[in-house]
Amino acid sequence: MTALNRFSIKPLSTMTRLLADVASARREPDLVIGGARVMSTYSERILGDREVWISGGRIAAVKPAGSYKGSAAKRYDAKGGIIAPGLVDPHLHIESSMVTACAYAEAALLNGTTTIFCDSHEIGNVMDVAGVEAMLEDARQAPLSIFLTVPSTVPATSPELETAGGDLTPEKIAALFDKWPEAVALGEKMDFVPGRHG
Numbered sequence: 001m002t003a004l005n006r007f008s009i010k011p012l013s014t015m016t017r018l019l020a021d022v023a024s025a026r027r028e029p030d031l032v033i034g035g036a037r038v039m040s041t042y043s044e045r046i047l048g049d050r051e052v053w054i055s056g057g058r059i060a061a062v063k064p065a066g067s068y069k070g071s072a073a074k075r076y077d078a079k080g081g082i083i084a085p086g087l088v089d090p091h092l093h094i095e096s097s098m099v100t101a102c103a104y105a106e107a108a109l110l111n112g113t114t115t116i117f118c119d120s121h122e123i124g125n126v127m128d129v130a131g132v133e134a135m136l137e138d139a140r141q142a143p144l145s146i147f148l149t150v151p152s153t154v155p156a157t158s159p160e161l162e163t164a165g166g167d168l169t170p171e172k173i174a175a176l177f178d179k180w181p182e183a184v185a186l187g188e189k190m191d192f193v194p195g196r197h198g
């Protein structure tokens with residue numbers, strides 16, 4: 001069995017025809033979650049008596065309870081539970097939790113967070129680029145969508161105030177953006193007064 005992570009599911013653009021077929025009941029879903037209430041963030045309402053049709057790891061349709069008439073799909077009874085979209089955490093430092101990305105993912109997912117944007121400046125401050133990349137390698141194994149905002153301020157202060165193990169120069173930051181598709185933005189700016197790394 002392949003690892004469950006964000007690469008396990010095919011890109012949406014390659015699945016729209018399949019999902020449309022499933023939603024139109026021309027093909028069987030893989031899984032039907034019944035007995036569910038669905039939290040609609042569009043209407044700000046909890047929708048009762050719904051069932052969710054899943055195909056290829058994606059939601060193909062949300063239907064009134066009892067709509068599924070086939071027999072091939074696996075069934076899961078949510079027993080009145082609420083199905084809600086995953087939460088997105090736009091800024092955190094995994095290593096400040098003193099755990100790896102995979103261990104962090106376990107706790108985050110159990111509490112409903114499915115996507116995070118980490119800024120690895122603590123590990124960058126200790127191990128420079130090698131630390132940031134080691135955390136990204138680990139993050140790719142996690143069943144959580146983990147993106148990187150590239151640390152902008154390593155070290156966080158001046159050499160007179162700290163002896164850091166890393167020095168992320170603009171060149172190194174640029175190379176991280178070039179190498180890692182997870183890198184989506186620049187991380188938090190701390191030492192803005194002296195204008196380090198401009």
Ligand SMILES: [Zn+2]
Pocket residue numbers: 091092093119188
């Ligand atoms: Zn922060």
